[in-house]
Amino acid sequence: MLVGKRKMRKHFKKIYTLKTPPLKEYLYTQTGSVPLNIAQTDRISFSVLRNTKKRIRKIENISYEININDKWEWIVRYDDHGGSGSLHRHFRVSLTDDREVESDAGIKRYSNKDFELTWVCNDIKKHYMLFRSKFLKNIGNELTLLI
Numbered sequence: 001m002l003v004g005k006r007k008m009r010k011h012f013k014k015i016y017t018l019k020t021p022p023l024k025e026y027l028y029t030q031t032g033s034v035p036l037n038i039a040q041t042d043r044i045s046f047s048v049l050r051n052t053k054k055r056i057r058k059i060e061n062i063s064y065e066i067n068i069n070d071k072w073e074w075i076v077r078y079d080d081h082g083g084s085g086s087l088h089r090h091f092r093v094s095l096t097d098d099r100e101v102e103s104d105a106g107i108k109r110y111s112n113k114d115f116e117l118t119w120v121c122n123d124i125k126k127h128y129m130l131f132r133s134k135f136l137k138n139i140g141n142e143l144t145l146l147i
Helices: 113-139 142-146
Strands: 027-035 042-051 056-068 071-079 088-092 100-103
Touching: 027 056, 042 113, 056 113, 071 113
Parallel strands: none
Antiparallel strands: 027 042, 042 056, 056 071, 071 088, 088 100
């Protein structure tokens, strides 16, 4: 009879669950413009990224533009810096000055980008005459030089 110690295996087999990698979301760009008056000298133009379910994932640019000398110049634009940032606006100083003033004061926060797009368009429609008059006041004599 064999009287000895029996050897035991000391390692355990670890079973890892297989996780499927998240599917990459297909996004496409939607652009458009909406005239704000009958003369079509003012408009809202926008560019957003949507997924296949038509949900907005990123607000690239929503801008209020005026037509000066048959060229569209932006006055105020909104963006969210890559879809994860908060929505904010940029004010243009003048036609010849490339500087911008960035602000997020008075902007409503929504968890849904679709609601943010609607809010921005309604905000521009409500305040575009104020934006226009301030911009034209800032550029003053620049228009006479350009014409």
